[in-house]
């Protein structure tokens with residue numbers, strides 16, 4: 001089964017926030033993406049609300065519930081009390097926990113699972129008790145012990161941090177090395193019964209190799225590269241191209 005595509009709306013929200021005006025309309029672009037066959041919408045509300053605003057969340061929740069039942073809402077972020085309360089209020093189908101510092105420009109590493117095991121175990125159990133699937137952002141460095149520690153938290157999935165792989169767009173040999181490490185991490189996850197998602201700097205150019213190396217890849221969440229392509233091709237055609245890159249016959 002091809003990996004499902006969740007469209008990350010952060011970049012569109014960032015464009016909107018340049019002005020005190022309601023466009024580009026985040027919900028409208030979410031609707032276009034879902035209409036074009038995206039499986040879900042991803043948001044990463046950061047504490048300073050520089051991309052997605054907290055007020056966007058109920059609007060996106062209602063969009064899915066009212067117009068696209070069966071689609072999924074994925075909320076990503078560092079599990080502060082504020083973020084956990086936002087998750088409980090907006091009930092995403094999936095929460096992806098990311099070890100981001102509030103000052104970070106964007107996500108750039110996965111969890112140190114051994115060091116944060118007790119904390120993550122508590123948070124995972126709190127979210128799962130409310131019916132949310134929990135995924136943990138993970139470095140794809142091929143370390144079996146890290147995946148074992150991720151499993152011990154009770155999480156359902158890991159999300160492979162694909163940024164270093166995506167950054168090798170002009171270094172194919174290095175990309176191949178990193179792809180193998182991502183693949184090994186995904187293989188360990190499968191062996192431990194963890195689902196595997198992926199995200200960060202994925203593009204139509206680098207997705208097909210990732211999807212081939214990790215046939216059990218459940219979902220990819222993509223924002224930056226997808227938004228760049230949407231400026232050129234429009235949202236509907238861009239979603240079609242990314243679904244095709246995931247291996248869907250579209």
Ligand SMILES: CC(=O)[C@@H](O)[C@H](O)COP(=O)(O)O
Nearest residue numbers: 010044076098106107199200
């Ligand atoms: C976890 C992850 O890789 C994405 O959520 C990424 O952080 C996108 O967020 P920004 O668009 O805010 O950079």
Ligand SMILES: NCC(=O)COP(=O)(O)O
Nearest residue numbers: 199200201221222223224
């Ligand atoms: N979880 C990764 C994500 O949502 C999108 O990251 P990017 O495509 O904006 O790098």
